[in-house]
Amino acid sequence: xxxxxxxxxxxxxxxxxxxxxxVKEAAKFPCSVIIDKEGKSVDGKRLLAxxxxxxxxxxxxxxxxxxxxxxxAMAVLSDFLQKNL
Numbered sequence: 001x002x003x004x005x006x007x008x009x010x011x012x013x014x015x016x017x018x019x020x021x022x023v024k025e026a027a028k029f030p031c032s033v034i035i036d037k038e039g040k041s042v043d044g045k046r047l048l049a050x051x052x053x054x055x056x057x058x059x060x061x062x063x064x065x066x067x068x069x070x071x072x073a074m075a076v077l078s079d080f081l082q083k084n085l
Contacts, residue, residue, distance in 0.1 A: 009057065010084070014050065014055035023044070027045050028076075029068075029070075030068045032064075035053065037055055063078060
């Protein structure tokens with residue numbers, strides 16, 4: 001299992017456009033993609049679940065990838081977070 005902790009820097013937090021793009025990227029990998037925020041975990045491949053976390057600027061999230069191609073998924077998704085959120 002790979003894990004990455006990130007603090008959201010986007011002034012709008014996690015909003016629809018980048019969340020949709022994140023879900024598309026996550027769907028390319030067979031491993032599970034989990035986003036944790038303050039003890040609540042959701043499937044990172046489901047847009048409504050991700051939006052339901054209501055992640056705001058300055059909040060910390062944990063990205064977890066587990067399974068086949070987890071290293072590749074972590075590299076792509078952590079880079080996406082840093083560049084877009």
